[in-house]
Amino acid sequence: MPKRIAILTTIYRYLSHAQHIGDRFLCGYPFRGRWHRPDMRVVSLYVDQKPEGEQSADRAREFGFQVTPTIAEALRCGGGRLAVDAILIIGEHGDYPTNEKCQILYPRYEFFKACVKVFEEDGRAVPIYNDKHLSYSFEKAREMVDDARRLGFPLLAGSSLPVTWRLPDLELPLGCEIEEALMVGVGNPDAMDYHALEAMQCMVERRRGGETGVRAVQLIEGPAVWEAGERGRWSPELLESALSRSDTPRGLSVSDGRTQDLLGSGDLKHLVAQPAAYFIEYADGLRATLLMLNGAVGDFCFAARLRGNPQPQSTQFLLPPTPNVTYSACLVSKIVEMFETGRAPYPADRTMLVCGILEACLNSRVEGHCRLQTPHLRVGYQPPRESQHARD
Numbered sequence: 001m002p003k004r005i006a007i008l009t010t011i012y013r014y015l016s017h018a019q020h021i022g023d024r025f026l027c028g029y030p031f032r033g034r035w036h037r038p039d040m041r042v043v044s045l046y047v048d049q050k051p052e053g054e055q056s057a058d059r060a061r062e063f064g065f066q067v068t069p070t071i072a073e074a075l076r077c078g079g080g081r082l083a084v085d086a087i088l089i090i091g092e093h094g095d096y097p098t099n100e101k102c103q104i105l106y107p108r109y110e111f112f113k114a115c116v117k118v119f120e121e122d123g124r125a126v127p128i129y130n131d132k133h134l135s136y137s138f139e140k141a142r143e144m145v146d147d148a149r150r151l152g153f154p155l156l157a158g159s160s161l162p163v164t165w166r167l168p169d170l171e172l173p174l175g176c177e178i179e180e181a182l183m184v185g186v187g188n189p190d191a192m193d194y195h196a197l198e199a200m201q202c203m204v205e206r207r208r209g210g211e212t213g214v215r216a217v218q219l220i221e222g223p224a225v226w227e228a229g230e231r232g233r234w235s236p237e238l239l240e241s242a243l244s245r246s247d248t249p250r251g252l253s254v255s256d257g258r259t260q261d262l263l264g265s266g267d268l269k270h271l272v273a274q275p276a277a278y279f280i281e282y283a284d285g286l287r288a289t290l291l292m293l294n295g296a297v298g299d300f301c302f303a304a305r306l307r308g309n310p311q312p313q314s315t316q317f318l319l320p321p322t323p324n325v326t327y328s329a330c331l332v333s334k335i336v337e338m339f340e341t342g343r344a345p346y347p348a349d350r351t352m353l354v355c356g357i358l359e360a361c362l363n364s365r366v367e368g369h370c371r372l373q374t375p376h377l378r379v380g381y382q383p384p385r386e387s388q389h390a391r392d
Contacts, residue, residue: 004084005042007025008046009048010094014053040086044068044074044075046074048107072118091132104191112147128153129155130348138352157351172306181289184243213379214356217281217374224277243262243263249297268296346384
């Protein structure tokens, strides 16, 4: 019998995360060279906002499920008890307030707690996938992970970047010794830097001993970013390696098609009007840097130096274009795996830690770009034996 799925989302519209993920449960998706339709059926949908042009009513008519006025009704399907086998929480997009850190206050935590309330009242819990951040607040994210453990249900969360294809197909050896890591990302704070941080985290967590947590962070912006590189705070060699994996260099590569050494030519400083550097100091001594370089490239690339290897290891996290964004199929395949097996393929602790790293970095910016100690981020966990990214 098909598993019954409830979708809880902020908005269901064209190119929203709800559409990318929800439609794959409704229509299927490409997976390992075939069209895959999971043995699952969407039976209910809760939508928080319904502006003109949103798709929830049309999808409900076409695929035969109900749109409910409350989360509890979506989980109980109009009855008196929990009536679904799994839940998708997709709190991304829509019109929501923004705080002083530029964080959009999406109600993911509130959606999750509404599910927990039903679980506690009905005496049964089911798997939950939570899209992207668990919450803008680390304390709320930690409470969500604690709730899942307390009630004994599998929880999966996070970005599609850790599970998409990599060019080249790089998997750092489990238990390797990472001397330094650097990530290049693009986009806005609290949206795209989250993606970049989680992509970097899925690589560095594979180091010897597993994840140990973060002891301090700092976010700097503007010319100070280049000055920090000149002082050796981040590695130009790793940046060169990461940029070499990009398929989207800007500048002369676009205007007249020539190849160019963005870093060596000095063009990087002219292309990036407002660089930002996120410095992460891990509890075991590893130092990692995220450079947000809007204007220079359009993709996400990673580089690291491993002990005993003279050459940097680097890769691009491949993000095929809209409207199909087939990397969402990579993510949905992992969600389906959890719904089918009852086990998350990678720990929600990763996403929880990244929520805390991002929040702390944004606090650093608000507090004058100062270095902040983060004893609350001593989050330890072990990564999956295999990295879980797409290979076929």
